[in-house]
Amino acid sequence: MTELPASTQKKLGLVIDLDTCVGCHACVISCKGWNTENYGAPLSDTDAYGADPSGTFLNRVHSYEITPAEGPAQLVHFPKSCLHCEDAPCVTVCPTGASYKRQEDGIVLVNETACIGCGLCAWACPYGARELDALEGVMKKCTLCVDRIYNENLPEEDRQPACVRTCPAGARHFGDLGDPDSDVSKLVAERGGMDLMPEQGTKPVNKYLPPRPKQDRAEEFDILAPFLEPVAEDPKGFLGWLDKALERL
């Protein structure tokens, strides 16, 4: 029910590598596909081919531009889905008990047959991870593909969330973040994995790996560099005359 478990046996979640993500949105599409065809109400679209298309997505990729004080500017693609928080505010606000966090693996789910569609859980989520489906009137969110990861009808390599399985860049990793020896936990330790909005006190399970610092390419030596020097900045002779003539025009 909507009381959070004191602790969970596992902390299944995602580790998202912001250094590797190329912003192709393949995870968005595979998520939409799997979660429309499988568990729960399909993720509907309204006016999909009209003037004002809108739809339910459990995973969305933003892009941010960063201009540090020193070094080159960067564009960072930023996939965002439910972070399966340890202290999930979306669960405790639910009046019907439809929202719950599983004791066995920490996955936050919605029991759609108990959801009245009041939207309060989406209000309580700082990350925008929950969307009320416009056609079904029930709250939709990432299930961490709970119908894939334990599904023995699927080949073993497919028993991971659809977004992770499909990512062509290997920017998404799935595992138990409660186990310090798991691959994902090691990755987080090695790369300085971080929480989103830690000040909100949600204790998210999903971690984000920051982009590696980029070198300033302008300072690198290139054997072609001498040939790419700018043309004479202080022209003489014919060019000097042409320069002055053009300026007078």
Add this chain to the structure above:
Amino acid sequence: MHPAPSVIIFTSFSGLGFGLLLFLGLGFPPVTGWVAFVFYAIAYALAVGGLLASTFHLGNPQRALKAFTQWKTSWLSREAWLSVMALLVMAVYAFCAVFLDTRLTAIGWIGAALSLLTVYSTSMIYGQLRTVPRWNQPLTPVHLLTLSIAGGALLAGQMTAAAALLALAAAVQVAHWQVGDSALKESGTNLATATGLGTPGNIRAFEPPHTGTNYLLKEFVHVVGRKHSRKLRMIALTLCYGLPVVLLIIPGAGHLLGLLAVLSHVAGLVTSRWLFFAEAEHVVGLYYGKRSA
């Protein structure tokens, strides 16, 4: 936040209705018989009408009864319980007052307390949300409670008390706006903490996830022009508090001026409540580059 008419009507009118029930329960005015019938009819129309309006924004209202199950953690569930208990207790009190000419004082006090708690639980639905810093402040329940009590006094015809309570509610309203205006900034949540990237000022939303709109943008990213919000605040202050106080302190104010004061108060109340939602900044807007702080 999206200022949904159903939620504005629900919180405004149920607040007024439970405010009136509070005064009736305490015996101000100590009415019985048909006069009492009219008072209770108004109070129940407002409180129940408001609660019914709240079901219009549900995706699946047919399952609304399930909302009574999670009172241990959910303020919304507590509100469901408290409102039903307040209405039932006050129904007993009202029945005896109207048809038996008896006022059961103890029942009235319990009903009044439950009415007050109902308004408090409504206010905590908003006040508990860390995601909306403007609401996540102790003044949010104080604001909604003082408004409800002042409105109740006005409807109950308690002229002197209403004038004083409206003045108090106005002061709380202004303080709530003042604190609210810097709440997002002071919450420490900004695009840099939201993404873990950069520092405030050197990170910018480059492009949103989709070319179209979505549920999040419609529900949480309502942006109200600062210029309009200033004007609307003045309108709300004048209609909700100022004008009713002036009308109430006119010596020998009769029913006509009283009615004018109520109409003005309701118009101002709805304006204030519209601003309560429209001005509230949900932190998810940061991801879309829609928040300046």
